[in-house]
Amino acid sequence: MSVLVLIVAGLGTWLYNRFSGNLHTVHLGGDTRHSLGQEKADAFGRTPIDILVIGTDARNTQQDCNLGGDCNMGGGYGNADVEMLVHVSADRSNATVMSIPRDTIVDVPACTDPANSANRTGGYRGMINSALNYGAQCQMETIHQLTGIPISHFMMMTFSGVVSMSDAVGGVNVCVDDNVYDTYSHLKLAKGTHNLKGVAALEFVRSRHAFGDGGDLGRLAAQHMYLSAMMRSMRGAGTLTDPARLFDLADSATKALTVDSGLGSVTSLLGLANDVAKVPTDRITFTTMQTETDPANADRLIVGPDASALFAAIANDQSLTSPGGGTVSPSASPGAVAAGSASPSASASPSATATGSGSDAVAAGRIDVRVENASGTQGRATELADALTAKGFGTGTTAVTSPTTTQTTQLRYAPGDQTAAHAVATALGLPDSTLSESSSVSGVTLVIGADWPSGTFFPGASGKPSPADTQQALNGAGARTANDTTGCAPVSTYQTVELNGVPMTPSQAYAAAPTTPDSAP
Known part of the structure; x- marks a missing residue:
């Protein structure tokens, strides 16, 4: 080159x-x-x-x-x-x-x-x-x-x-x-x-x-x-x-x-x-x-x-x-x-084995994500679940279709799983505003809304992906x-x-x- x-x-x-x-x-x-x-x-x-x-x-x-x-x-x-x-x-x-x-x-x-x-x-x-x-x-x-x-x-x-x-x-x-x-x-x-x-x-x-x-x-x-x-x-x-x-x-x-x-x-x-x-x-x-x-x-x-x-x-x-x-x-x-x-x-x-730092680090391979398609666009859950597993996330990542639709994409995580949720958010370009703790979910659940009809990287409200952490990018x-x-x-x-x-x-x-x-x- x-x-x-x-x-x-x-x-x-x-x-x-x-x-x-x-x-x-x-x-x-x-x-x-x-x-x-x-x-x-x-x-x-x-x-x-x-x-x-x-x-x-x-x-x-x-x-x-x-x-x-x-x-x-x-x-x-x-x-x-x-x-x-x-x-x-x-x-x-x-x-x-x-x-x-x-x-x-x-x-x-x-x-x-x-x-x-x-x-x-x-x-x-x-x-x-x-x-x-x-x-x-x-x-x-x-x-x-x-x-x-x-x-x-x-x-x-x-x-x-x-x-x-x-x-x-x-x-x-x-x-x-x-x-x-x-x-x-x-x-x-x-x-x-x-x-x-x-x-x-x-x-x-x-x-x-x-x-x-x-x-x-x-x-x-x-x-x-x-x-x-x-x-x-x-x-x-x-x-x-x-x-x-x-x-x-x-x-x-x-x-x-x-x-x-x-x-x-x-x-x-x-x-x-x-x-x-x-x-x-x-x-x-x-x-x-x-x-x-x-x-x-x-x-x-x-x-x-x-x-x-x-x-x-x-x-x-x-x-x-x-x-x-x-x-x-x-x-x-x-x-x-x-x-x-x-x-x-x-x-x-050895420094590339986990997301986060110290005892709070979580390896992506140990993070299984439930991906729910509530966007109204067919096939979105499978597309994003495949993207996550391709990026090294857990083989237990699953895709399901929600019986209802929602306008906004949400990333919900169970108490104690915030670090895992942040790893998913980084992989998909999701801003912090999409993350929320919920006692009604187990692990990490991604709910795809109508604001994300295509692609495997979230466009955000401005139409631009959320900036990546360049320090983490070079870790x-x-x-x-x-x-x-x-x-x-x-x-x-x-x-x-x-x-x-x-x-x-x-x-x-x-x-x-x-x-x-x-x-x-």
Whole structure:
């Protein structure tokens, strides 16, 4: 994404036909306003931009087979092992990049590949990255259902695309805080700073055993460091004023990308580049969706309760940086996500396990909501109950139709369940005025009124969603801005790798393999 933000700026229509011909384009199908949502304009008529950036593990060429260590020459989309939702604000003053861990278990909706109607699913519960098997649009629909954030476009890149782009950029400087050898991705680096090009760059961004606890969270934090460094390098190294480097960069980028038809031209990419280039690096926030360990499988994740505030902030077009730059959360350190959790089997961030604080915190998965449709619009209870369970609320959440109708939406909670009710209100954008304690209900009951006839985020009396708590939105999200140069990627201290059948830490593996060449000097 950092490449797309910058490489096309200044090109104009130079070599327009060549670069447009390089792009691989996929058409989205069906009613995308329903399946993917639609960004809302601000008071000045400006709309945000939301793009899903996908890194696929498909190995459909010999080059990708060689790089990936496996082969799938028969075709297929592969799995979305990198998923970053890029949100650019309506006024182009700030941007948020939210990574979604591939290990997250979610409900994949029923969807059909527009390019092949036989490639479809009736819906299932599984790893979020598997939705790409049914096409990029299915991956987009899965994330929209999970987050409620409208998604207009997608961009997808393979292993070989990452290699060609890193070479065209001229390398990216990254730092590791210890010697590291990931025997799976083959990343091998001595402690310190290195300029990564080509295959070395791919090894770094693919590595999930070198950092954190061996799960996906440490890898995402390292990717954020890499992309931040790439953006700083390209903006400060004169890349955009060097015609030869600019040509190589643009040629490599357009060849490496698969995009939706809305971005399938140099003109569209120029417009996007010009928009995103307006955002200063200190107002671009990298975050990771908050998660907690799946109680059914210690090697998988489920959505954490604080994620609902992060989703709401992005959907509301709220900045996660202060006007002067830097994240709004004082607890969002660069290594927060990379630190992972207490053990290799629990990949979740420990601060993202509850809503609230201290002994009053309530995990969303333990909150069952009774959803009553009193709006007079058919299907509303089911729609909102599904939205709540998709956001990680209890599987005991139920949908019923009220025999009467009411004008105003109400969120009622039993004595002692106020914190749980606030978690539901945050997830759905309900203002405090809709909450009330009632001894006649058990737990939390949402009564949908005629003032909420559509959508899964409450519009409010003014027609605008209630603001999300940005402090909560960044709680446990490992937020860092693109201009943050502090810290190195923390190498895992767990036995996440094996060498000659012996489990060991990545640093121990480095010492035990002196004859294996380093990935970069």
